[in-house]
Amino acid sequence: MSVRRHRHVPGARVRGLAVGTDVGGTWIRVATDHAPGVLTVRSTREPAVLARLLRALWRRRGFTRGRVDALVVASRGVWTAGECAALAHRLRGLARRVRVVPDAQAAHRGALVDRPGVLLLAGTGSIVVGRDARGRWARAGGLGPLLGDEGSAFSIGREWLRAGSRGGRWQAALAAARAAEPVARIAALAPAVLRRARRGDRRARAIARRAQAALAEHARDVVRQLRLRAPVDASWAGSVLEDAWFRRGLVRALARAGVRARWRRPATTPAAAALRMATRLRAGR
Known part of the structure; x- marks a missing residue:
């Protein structure tokens, strides 16, 4: 040889x-x-x-x-x-x-491989971005935990703490808010909230539905900014949207928002x- x-x-x-x-x-x-x-x-x-x-x-x-x-x-x-x-x-x-x-x-770019369309990202924070055939970008959300992050893990965890603090049960919420790295700590509650929602917990399901509706509203905003034609290619990223149950609800929420989408599994990370x-x-x- x-x-x-x-x-x-x-x-x-x-x-x-x-x-x-x-x-x-x-x-x-x-x-x-x-x-x-x-x-x-x-x-x-x-x-x-x-x-x-x-x-x-x-x-x-x-x-x-x-x-x-x-x-x-x-x-x-x-x-x-x-x-x-x-x-x-x-x-x-x-x-x-x-x-x-x-x-x-x-x-x-990773999810849609440079195709025009919208990307819904919901991890610790959230944002929806879109790109048209001319390479122009638009966004909705992504304003951080003080002004936005609707539909994110942080917002899901925050809503759960708020709901649980009624009736004088505020200690857990205050402890999370005062902890080191409070945004990450509150966001870490989201997987448990979504598990409860999948099992039928009414409070958790209501929180999940609001999160899905908020992301869908952001996506509709981006589609309108860029005047993307239906069906709009759509994909996802972030830990919240790795949950298949939550994602199915988001698909329905986007349809209710009036956006006809062609969902594509992310091509890469x-x-x-x-x-x-x-x-x-x-x-x-």
């Missing part, structure tokens, strides 16, 4: 890594083209802390700016070009080329979409 050996060309540079990072409200997921699988670490809501977290992760993995050719960070909490550029500037020491995009846009964008960035595209 013959073995082909590739002669090293003096001065030639070995191609560096492409890294895609999905920064959600609870978890950071990192994918590279160097190794299979996704590395998952706890997230943060502070951009300055995010930079420190990623630098620490780079040290653990042996990554350096010279070794990472391209990094794409799909981050919550950014939308405008200025916001993306500011975060990219904070992360400039991690790779030769750094690009920041909104996490919902990466989720859309936001982290994988960010990695795909990083490989393009490495190639100069």
